[in-house]
Amino acid sequence: MSAQIIKAKLATIDKGSVTSPQGFMAGATYAGIKQPGKGVLDLGILASEAQCQAAGLFTTNKVQSAPVKISKKHLKSHQAGAIIVNSGCANACTGKKGLADTEEVIAMVAEGLSLSPENILVASTGIIGTYLPVNKISENLDKIVFSAEGGHDFARAMMTTDTFPKQKAVKVTVGETEFVIGGVAKGAGMIHPDLATMLCFITTDAAVEPGFLQRALKKAVEASLNMISIDGDTSPNDTVIILANGMAGNEEIKGSSPMAVPFQQALQEVCISLARDIARDGEGATKIIEVRVQGAKNLGDARRAARYVVSSPLVKAAIHGNDPNWGRIMVAMGMSGAEIRESRVELFINGHLLFKKGEPQSYSDPEVSSSLNQSEVVILVDLHLGRARATAWGCDLSEEYVTANSDYST
């Protein structure tokens, strides 16, 4: 790491998208994979004018979709030129035919874009256990019109039960050097336990060394998208990909570059924004819950404790009902495996101290309850055992979640 301190300016780009960085284009169409509806899109392509350095992270579920298997293989070269995505069909649990179907779609895209198939990455989301309607895709692929404004359509083509597209772009300025990082994501589902697919694609026009690109992505995802879902809770399709096309003309960023710090910072800002949007848009969610754990013995403990709290259905249901049932927060932390001593814990909901050093605190129930009746709830726990801290995001659990998930495939 360099000791050189550089001044970086990070600015959110208004209506930014995955095509905000230079040289990225995208487009989408309706191919009839999802149920029809006004303005519905279900097939999108994101492409770069220049070949990209690429890195990815994939589901740890032992059941992996055909597109995940193929994208992992294609990413071994750390090179890619385009991503094709569809919603409405996950192409998971579909055996050899599923793999052949995805290969066929990739071949069509490769031909259309004059790229080699190995340079194309792919992602699907939707119902598990149904075959990809390859004919519908082949009939509609030509309708996709690429443009530098196409990021917004691409974002909509990924949506399943999402109620809004999730996009973010940040411009980084360091002296004469400028680059942009853009991102798009889909999520929904109860977040935890989250079997709903999380897809996230990030683009940048910065030139980035592939080893650092992979490490930077992992670090950013651990502090963002991994903090909205508990370890191991994964769909067969979860995919995060970053493409860096170098068109900003900067000196290639390595782990030792002064530019590595602002790059990491901007990447994290994009990922946290997308993660928060996914949490906010959980199925049936009426509010976002932010859980901050501080004073943990180590980072692993802080993350585990924060994730367990934000993932507890009983905590989520209580917050839905504006019920300051803080005992459920203590219990969720107790289950997390993180080191906890009841006699040291301080627990706040929306700034109200409810538990301190092993003893319940007296508080105004109506006051705390009314503070819960808003679109953002903050739970803060200080474990007073060390200096590590972590933040996790989730949503409340409403009756609508159950209704939505009782009748998805039929």
Added chain:
Amino acid sequence: MSAQIIKAKLATIDKGSVTSPQGFMAGATYAGIKQPGKGVLDLGILASEAQCQAAGLFTTNKVQSAPVKISKKHLKSHQAGAIIVNSGCANACTGKKGLADTEEVIAMVAEGLSLSPENILVASTGIIGTYLPVNKISENLDKIVFSAEGGHDFARAMMTTDTFPKQKAVKVTVGETEFVIGGVAKGAGMIHPDLATMLCFITTDAAVEPGFLQRALKKAVEASLNMISIDGDTSPNDTVIILANGMAGNEEIKGSSPMAVPFQQALQEVCISLARDIARDGEGATKIIEVRVQGAKNLGDARRAARYVVSSPLVKAAIHGNDPNWGRIMVAMGMSGAEIRESRVELFINGHLLFKKGEPQSYSDPEVSSSLNQSEVVILVDLHLGRARATAWGCDLSEEYVTANSDYST
């Protein structure tokens, strides 16, 4: 282990309870800890005429209630004479005062029963973070009338959101020898992720060596109560206790006794019956789900896979809606960490083959859906990787669960 094969007869006792074994008495009263209501009981005592060998298993949550801490301490002697239980207040997250309150209640019971305090075990269930109303308990303790039929009242005194008491007793006959095992449990909550307290008390008039008693209890619980809740999902109050008073006059059962096998079998039968009742009575549940995993590589894998399926909110919600969304079952197994090869898996819902060797099977959606519209649903998965098998039980996830848990403490 003995190679001797003995013929044992196991018979369920009609209206059996925790006082079915000889020499056990129980009683209960309403002490005003829970909200009042017709026939509501919230304070119960179970006692044995003779001193008992005792063994117990407790929550693995790092937040542990005062009664759990004290019962663990008292069980070090492997001896006990009585159990006092209350519902309406968990006495958890209550610090030093919570411990002093429980000690005070134990002292009162010890005096009333002429036992030493160390011979009394204790359990509480209800709201976390409120102090035990010791005055109410002291004022009402004398109202408890003990009898050999008191097991049923004792069962009701433990209930929180349970809709029915959970009891079972089995009589074991081997030649001239007869003994009885009785049990009572409370559960409710979504089972998984289960922050609702599980309390289970088992009695037997058999004479049992304490080391074997502890091992037999652990083995029985692993195949029953642990199969309705996933590892680590625990309340601060979870407690399983077994008392063996030896009044059947049998030769003390050790691990090497021929009688060890029928004892284990009967104990498991009692525990599985109680576990199934807890699953059936999950909050808002309309049906019980039984998940059988076979062909697993080892027992740990079989149990993990079965538990993950029965614990998946998306599986539970789909079954609630009579939706044969088998992909969610595959995904839950994929998250469990158990070894799985998609290309070998066979998956059945209520006897309908839906997935085989990596390929979705064609089936009649209305037929499978209508088979889900009943009070018991059986999911069978053969992993075709080995010979281990396990069964887990759970319930569907309904809108009522969320409603029930949005407004518990207020």
